[in-house]
Amino acid sequence: MPSVISIQNLDHYFGSGQLRKQVLFNINLEINAGEIIIMTGPSGSGKTTLLTLVGGLRASQSGSLQVLGKELCGANSKQLTEIRRSNGYIFQAHNLHGSLTAIQNVRMGLEVHPKVSPSEMLARAQAMLEAVGLGHRLHYYPDNLSGGQKQRIAIARALVSQPKIVLADEPTAALDKQSGRDVVELMQKLAKEQGCTILLVTHDNRILDIADRIIYMEDGHLVSDAYGGQSQRATAAA
Numbered sequence: 254m255p256s257v258i259s260i261q262n263l264d265h266y267f268g269s270g271q272l273r274k275q276v277l278f279n280i281n282l283e284i285n286a287g288e289i290i291i292m293t294g295p296s297g298s299g300k301t302t303l304l305t306l307v308g309g310l311r312a313s314q315s316g317s318l319q320v321l322g323k324e325l326c327g328a329n330s331k332q333l334t335e336i337r338r339s340n341g342y343i344f345q346a347h348n349l350h351g352s353l354t355a356i357q358n359v360r361m362g363l364e365v366h367p368k369v370s371p372s373e374m375l376a377r378a379q380a381m382l383e384a385v386g387l388g389h390r391l392h393y394y395p396d397n398l399s400g401g402q403k404q405r406i407a408i409a410r411a412l413v414s415q416p417k418i419v420l421a422d423e424p425t426a427a428l429d430k431q432s433g434r435d436v437v438e439l440m441q442k443l444a445k446e447q448g449c450t451i452l453l454v455t456h457d458n459r460i461l462d463i464a465d466r467i468i469y470m471e472d473g474h475l476v477s478d479a480y481g482g483q484s485q486r487a488t489a490a491a
């Protein structure tokens with residue numbers, strides 16, 4: 254299976270001069286198409302930094318980081334913008350626009366793709382909201398929806414363009430147990446249907462079982478990389 258994300262000897266530093274601090278140390282990681290990877294570990298261990306590097310949200314400095322065959326180390330801002338456009342993102346705070354309705358928010362996930370016509374954008378946004386169970390809330394504003402519903406809109410927005418990679422940072426942190434569970438199961442279902450790869454950072458132990466693989470980070474080092482969750486159960490059942 255081809256790697257969609259291939260990381261070799263990746264280091265990362267914040268600051269400069271005497272304040273320069275290394276936060277990632279020699280990260281090596283291959284992620285295959287369609288895998289759901291959960292990245293976990295203590296606060297400050299470098300999870301979000303690694304996620305933002307993979308997403309092209311900050312420039313990679315040293316080593317090799319290839320996303321969909323493109324090298325991000327040494328990439329210029331135009332190349333990073335292209336990578337950013339090809340991914341879907343889901344964050345803890347759903348980052349919806351309060352002045353836009355559910356369907357308008359989801360439509361925004363397609364606006365960076367100029368080939369899609371306005372009417373097709375609306376049709377696809379509506380279909381995606383129906384897929385996340387919000388077909389009856391198309392014209393609601395985020396303020397009038399629950400936390401779980403808002404996060405489902407964020408999922409619809411991230412997946413509406415059918416990205417090959419979805420990056421999620423603490424998507425369940427603001428949700429109660431049941432809503433958190435619903436949200437990740439929905440992400441899992443949609444991602445498997447679309448064949449997309451998910452890289453998800455979380456402290457939420459309740460959702461670890463949705464992962465195909467669990468990566469554990471500590472002090473900037475990737476200290477374990479294990480096939481877990483469903484694949485472990487599948488192995489046990491075999």
Ligand SMILES: Nc1ncnc2c1ncn2[C@@H]1O[C@H](COP(=O)(O)OP(=O)(O)OP(=O)(O)O)[C@@H](O)[C@H]1O
Pocket residue numbers: 267268276294295296297298299300301302303
């Ligand atoms: N913009 C920045 N400038 C300087 N240092 C930073 C910056 N962002 C993160 N750091 C530092 O880099 C290290 C890794 O932070 P990072 O946010 O990647 O960890 P994390 O594992 O995602 O933590 P958390 O689980 O709390 O979100 C920490 O020591 C943090 O203080």
